[in-house]
Amino acid sequence: KAGVTQTPRYLIKTRGQQVTLSCSPISGHRSVSWYQQTPGQGLQFLFEYFSETQRNKGNFPGRFSGRQFSNSRSEMNVSTLELGDSALYLCASFIGLAGGTGTDTQYFGPGTRLTVL
Amino acid sequence: KNQVEQSPQSLIILEGKNCTLQCNYTVSPFSNLRWYKQDTGRGPVSLTIMTFSENTKSNGRYTATLDADTKQSSLHITASQLSDSASYICVVSAKGGGADGLTFGKGTHLIIQP
Numbered sequence: 664k665a666g667v668t669q670t671p672r673y674l675i676k677t678r679g680q681q682v683t684l685s686c687s688p689i690s691g692h693r694s695v696s697w698y699q700q701t702p703g704q705g706l707q708f709l710f711e712y713f714s715e716t717q718r719n720k721g722n723f724p725g726r727f728s729g730r731q732f733s734n735s736r737s738e739m740n741v742s743t744l745e746l747g748d749s750a751l752y753l754c755a756s757f758i759g760l761a762g763g764t765g766t767d768t769q770y771f772g773p774g775t776r777l778t779v780l
Numbered sequence: 781k782n783q784v785e786q787s788p789q790s791l792i793i794l795e796g797k798n799c800t801l802q803c804n805y806t807v808s809p810f811s812n813l814r815w816y817k818q819d820t821g822r823g824p825v826s827l828t829i830m831t832f833s834e835n836t837k838s839n840g841r842y843t844a845t846l847d848a849d850t851k852q853s854s855l856h857i858t859a860s861q862l863s864d865s866a867s868y869i870c871v872v873s874a875k876g877g878g879a880d881g882l883t884f885g886k887g888t889h890l891i892i893q894p
Contacts, residue, residue, distance in 0.1 A: 667823070696879035705886035706824075706869070711879035719880035753823050755879075769879075771816075771823030 665690065667756050667772035675778045681742040684775045688735050688756030694718075695737040696769070697729060700751040709752075712737055713759075741777075749779045782807040784872050786885035794893050797860055801888045803853040803870035811875035815844050815855050818867045818887070827855070827868075857890075865892045 668687045676682050688695050697709040708721035712731035729739040735756075741748055751774045758767050784805045793799050805813070812831045816824035828837040828844040830853070837844050841858045857864055867887040874881035 694879075706884040708880055708882065708884075713878075719878040721880060751821075755823075757879075768826045768829065769814075771825070773823050774821070776821070 667754060667770050669752075669754055669772040669775050671775060672773065673776045673778075675780065676744050677780050678744055678746060680744050681740065682744060682777060684739045684741075684752055684754075684777075686737045686739070686754035686756075686772055688737070688754075689770055692756035692758050692770075693735055694757040694759060695731055695735065696755045696757070697737070697739050698753045698755070699723070700753055700774070701749075706753070709739070744779045746779050749777060751776050782872070782874060782883040784870055784883045784885035786868075786870050786888050788888060789886070790889040790891070792891045792893060793860055795860055795862055799857050799860060799890065801855045801857075801868050801870075801890070803855070803872075803885055805851050805853070805870070805872045805883070805885075807851075807872040807874050807883050809875040810848065810851075811873040811881075813844075813846055813853050814871045814873070815842070815853075816869040816871060818869060820866070824869055860892045862892050862894060865890060 670685045694713045696711040698706045700706045711719040715731045726742045731737045753774045755769045755771045757769045787802045814829045815827040818824040827842050830837050830846045843856045846853045867889050869887040870885040872883050
């Protein structure tokens with residue numbers, strides 16, 4: 664079974680630009696979550712989508728948005744990039760809602776390394 | 781506020797030695813605790829998951845323990861190998877939540893030296 668894929672793997676942008684990241688979950692998984700990882704903060708939850716609906720959202724500004732398509736693929740968009748947005752962006756897929764009482768595993772993709780200059 | 785604290789922040793040991801990583805949490809209501817291994821530049825990979833009723837879980841040379849009373853978990857690595865060099869992240873799930881119910885520790889950066 665293919666794993667979670669993320670594209671692109673690396674991205675360099677300048678301040679003020681916008682960026683779109685893509686995530687394809689494991690086949691059959693309906694939940695996709697996005698995280699920002701920086702050395703100082705660890706993994707920070709951005710948002711979660713389940714069956715094309717945003718189910719949960721973390722504490723990030725409105726510049727961060729996302730969506731999920733009918734095939735469960737998800738995109739994340741960051742507008743008006745700031746230097747502080749430089750990070751590894753990870754997506755994870757799960758067969759159901761990630762933090763529920765189940766013990767199924769959340770599978771992470773390799774991440775997109777975004778550098779903002 | 782739900783929190784997960786991991787210690788030490790970083791650790792260097794010689795190949796072949798054992799080590800133990802710690803995770804203390806204040807997450808309520810508790811659902812489960814997971815340990816992930818993250819190689820540099822890669823996404824985290826699940827090692828173990830434990831629910832309230834489980835106090836130990838093994839995955840090869842990795843053994844996780846959970847004390848739900850003291851809200852502590854440990855990850856023990858036996859006979860370390862160079863490939864164990866990675867960050868190890870403890871994640872605690874609150875019951876009934878979605879991904880926003882997951883609380884991540886900042887990880888322990890482990891370096892195995894030959």
